[in-house]
Amino acid sequence: MIDTQVFNCCGKAAENGTVLAGRIIRSGGLVAFPTETVYGLGANGLDGEAVRKIFAAKGRPDDNPLILHIAKKSDVKELWTHVPTLARQLMDTFWPGPLTIIFNRSDIVPDEVTAGLNTVAVRMSENKTALALIRSAGVPIAAPSANISGRPSPTTAKHVADDLGGRIDVILDGGPCKFGIESTVISIVGRPTILRPGAITREMLETVIGHVELAHSITEPLSDDEAAESPGMKHKHYSPNAEVIIARGSKKRMADIIRREYDAYEEEGKRCVIFASEETEVYYRGRRYDVLGSLNDRASMCAALFSKLRQYSDIVDVIFAEAIPTEALGLAYMNRLLRAAGFKVLTD
Numbered sequence: 001m002i003d004t005q006v007f008n009c010c011g012k013a014a015e016n017g018t019v020l021a022g023r024i025i026r027s028g029g030l031v032a033f034p035t036e037t038v039y040g041l042g043a044n045g046l047d048g049e050a051v052r053k054i055f056a057a058k059g060r061p062d063d064n065p066l067i068l069h070i071a072k073k074s075d076v077k078e079l080w081t082h083v084p085t086l087a088r089q090l091m092d093t094f095w096p097g098p099l100t101i102i103f104n105r106s107d108i109v110p111d112e113v114t115a116g117l118n119t120v121a122v123r124m125s126e127n128k129t130a131l132a133l134i135r136s137a138g139v140p141i142a143a144p145s146a147n148i149s150g151r152p153s154p155t156t157a158k159h160v161a162d163d164l165g166g167r168i169d170v171i172l173d174g175g176p177c178k179f180g181i182e183s184t185v186i187s188i189v190g191r192p193t194i195l196r197p198g199a200i201t202r203e204m205l206e207t208v209i210g211h212v213e214l215a216h217s218i219t220e221p222l223s224d225d226e227a228a229e230s231p232g233m234k235h236k237h238y239s240p241n242a243e244v245i246i247a248r249g250s251k252k253r254m255a256d257i258i259r260r261e262y263d264a265y266e267e268e269g270k271r272c273v274i275f276a277s278e279e280t281e282v283y284y285r286g287r288r289y290d291v292l293g294s295l296n297d298r299a300s301m302c303a304a305l306f307s308k309l310r311q312y313s314d315i316v317d318v319i320f321a322e323a324i325p326t327e328a329l330g331l332a333y334m335n336r337l338l339r340a341a342g343f344k345v346l347t348d
């Protein structure tokens, strides 16, 4: 166990925290920091030994590559072999912001970051604390989400402390994350392909670079071929201790399925909760439910998802959740929910 220091980065003392944390990164330590998506667990991205500590602290499989976080766009030049026009267009439109771009890596990127692949993922966050930390460290910061591997990603400093307190040097507390789900990951090595959907949607990307493919693994369990292309998707993800079960169908059908299953599980003595929306909560009165947001504001549902999965992880046995349409942000939401549920979907 080590003594994990927590710094509040919302107030006046913010700068002290990022300056000290930058020094810790440079000297090979681990710092958890806020981004606009989820909290990251950072180390010096050019120091293989420091990067190995991230895998140890999270219990992360070592074949799952990390994202390098930079503070200015021109820093990609050192990390990729070159900057193709497609990348330039994406960076100009969406950086800083929740988009990670994968391209061929340069020689300075350690194998520990890329898990031996010839490509490296890079992103420029829009979060002020994240940017200040990277600037203060003076190096790209390698950072996966700051959770124990397999658990829902952390969207508050408390989530980070619950998982990693005693295992890392510093937590920078920047309050709750704006988006609450991880960045969109797009590979531009071959045809542009989304490997992980996020707040920068397929529709938004296509307005800038034309047709974008979707990896099958986004909404389906992974085939062996795809495991090689997108190693992160093959591992267990976003799982609370409670079982998660999804219902799919019209609002009314989903409510029928969920009420029936809820009652059957409760009959067996299992504690249940239903993740509802403002539009569907009326179906669940008299049962235990929680409202994640409005179906007309999917950003609100995304922002709540991980936090609610954590909240109910240990206090219920079963979480029932409703499927939502996969347009725009709905794709990111369903990608996380399907993984949390181990693809268990009831349709009748």
Ligand code: TXA
Pocket: 035, 037, 038, 039, 040, 041, 064, 065, 066, 067, 100, 102, 114, 117, 119, 120, 121, 123, 143, 144, 145, 146, 181, 182, 183, 184, 185, 195, 196, 229, 230, 231, 232, 233
């Ligand atoms: O929003 C985010 O992206 C957050 C914050 C902290 O920036 N980070 C994050 O990192 O979610 P992580 O490690 O939990 O997820 C990175 C994903 C994984 O699925 C990983 O397999 C994939 O990106 N990835 C990274 N480098 C890759 C590469 N070279 N080729 C294919 N996939 C890659």
Ligand code: MG
Pocket: 144, 145, 153
């Ligand atoms: Mg993660």
